[in-house]
Amino acid sequence: MSLINKMQITFPSRSVNEGFARVSTASFISQLDPTLEEISDIKTIVSEAVTNSIVHGYADREGEIIISVYIYDNRRVRITVKDRGVGIPDIKKAMEACFTTGSEDRAGMGFTIMQTFSDKLKVRSVQNRGTIVTMEKILCPRP
Amino acid sequence: MIGYSIDEKELTVMIKGDIDHHSSVDIRTQTDELIFKYIPNKLILDFSQVTFCDSSGIAIVLGRYKLMKQYGGTVSLAKVNPQISRIFDLSGVWNIIGRKEVKSK
Ligand SMILES: Nc1ncnc2c1ncn2[C@@H]1O[C@H](COP(=O)(O)OP(=O)(O)O)[C@@H](O)[C@H]1O
Ligand SMILES: [Mg+2]
Numbered sequence: 640m641s642l643i644n645k646m647q648i649t650f651p652s653r654s655v656n657e658g659f660a661r662v663s664t665a666s667f668i669s670q671l672d673p674t675l676e677e678i679s680d681i682k683t684i685v686s687e688a689v690t691n692s693i694v695h696g697y698a699d700r701e702g703e704i705i706i707s708v709y710i711y712d713n714r715r716v717r718i719t720v721k722d723r724g725v726g727i728p729d730i731k732k733a734m735e736a737c738f739t740t741g742s743e744d745r746a747g748m749g750f751t752i753m754q755t756f757s758d759k760l761k762v763r764s765v766q767n768r769g770t771i772v773t774m775e776k777i778l779c780p781r782p
Numbered sequence: 783m784i785g786y787s788i789d790e791k792e793l794t795v796m797i798k799g800d801i802d803h804h805s806s807v808d809i810r811t812q813t814d815e816l817i818f819k820y821i822p823n824k825l826i827l828d829f830s831q832v833t834f835c836d837s838s839g840i841a842i843v844l845g846r847y848k849l850m851k852q853y854g855g856t857v858s859l860a861k862v863n864p865q866i867s868r869i870f871d872l873s874g875v876w877n878i879i880g881r882k883e884v885k886s887k
Contacts, residue, residue, distance in 0.1 A: 690837075743845055755872060
């Protein structure tokens, strides 16, 4: 698996940056000429991970969110979303559908969506240190 | 941003733009203001102008369902495109909420 291209963006955990995060990720990946559905999937999983860092990771302070995007050969895309927030005490529990520690405006479906719309999802988290969500998607071959 | 129309006791709210955590506060409060004002029997959330929707959209729909239920009213979704429909498929929203018509690709 060889690396073809990469990018990284860092921004503060303000909700206004959610749109920026998903659009800039999608824009970087556009060099692979993805389908509209693939673009939509990528925007959605990035939106979920970034929202989690903002809402949960940095629940009571502002902090930095770092998105890294790696493009490998065979059209494999790896996206990591990292925060230095409160972390997740029980990852298995957190990933269950409908589980949320958030308020009424959260559905507890973020991880389920990340799982369904990507080909691979990995979550690493240390309490009071932060969380890294790694998602991979293999884009369909293009003629 | 939203737009709306009221016909008898049927309130149609057209959601415009991206639905995410950032926009969901405004969408929710503006929609609820209309519900409190008109106390409709039926709320239709029109998705024809929605450009993006993540799980914040699920919470919006389920929250409005609970609110409408308190008044004995119903909620249905209209013109949900296939991509956004996949989000709702995952959440089991269709078990409790009606679907008006699905826009084809
Ligand atoms: N970056 C994060 N930092 C801390 N906690 C998190 C993070 N991401 C997710 N969580 C925890 O995992 C739960 C489930 O996340 P998710 O499936 O996205 O649902 P929701 O965001 O709607 O609560 C959250 O309620 C929260 O407790
Ligand atoms: Mg979430």
